Amino acid sequence: MTIPRIGQGVDVHAFTDTADGVPLHLGGLHWADSGGLDGHSDADVVAHAACDALLSAAGLGDLGAIFGTSDPRWAAASGCTLLTETAARVRAAGFEIGNVSVQLVANRPKFGPRRAESERILSEAVGASVSVAATTTDGLGLTGRGEGAAAIAVALIVHSGE
Structure with missing residues (x-):
């Protein structure tokens, strides 16, 4: 019997000063x-x-452990570069990627008009379906005050040999 594995991920970053x-x-x-x-x-x-x-679904650790700030190779790397590398590592560990679903939590930018473009680019990076939804927190917390953005994701994978 093939038993799917799920993983979840969360990321939060503060906005920089616009003058930067x-x-x-x-x-x-x-x-x-x-x-x-x-x-x-x-x-x-x-x-x-x-x-x-x-990474969580495959039991391979987390973003900080693999692409940590101590490794200059990943300085200024694009998220798609990290995502492509992550997907390759998951597959190398013997898994097939079913899909990834991400919820963006931010007041800006207005994500809806570019959702399909984002999903296409992220799906290409993963080599599987990636869906993205967006919401705000109605003025609450760091995302609501416009101080940063957050995202929550889930991924479904299955072991290739199961």
Whole structure:
């Protein structure tokens, strides 16, 4: 009997000062909004949460352990680069990826108009279906105050040999 495995991932990053000129990357996309997210890589919370969900499902650790800030190879890396590498590691560990679902929690940018574009790019990076939904927290917490963005993801995988 094939038993699917699920994993979940969460990522949160603070917005930088708009004067810093850091670009905003979210859901594998570049956004024209000024003031990106602060992080070692591009701080794409959507891609990072998807990575953690896949790694968790496969029992391979987490984003920080694999792409940690002490490793200069991943400095300024795109979320899609990390996601492609994560998917390769999950497959190398003997798993097939069923799908990934991500919930973005942020006041900006307006994600809906570019949802399909993001899902296509992230699905290409994973080599399986990735869906993305977005919501706000109605003014509550760091995302509601516009101080940062968060994402929560789940991934479904199955062992190739089961």
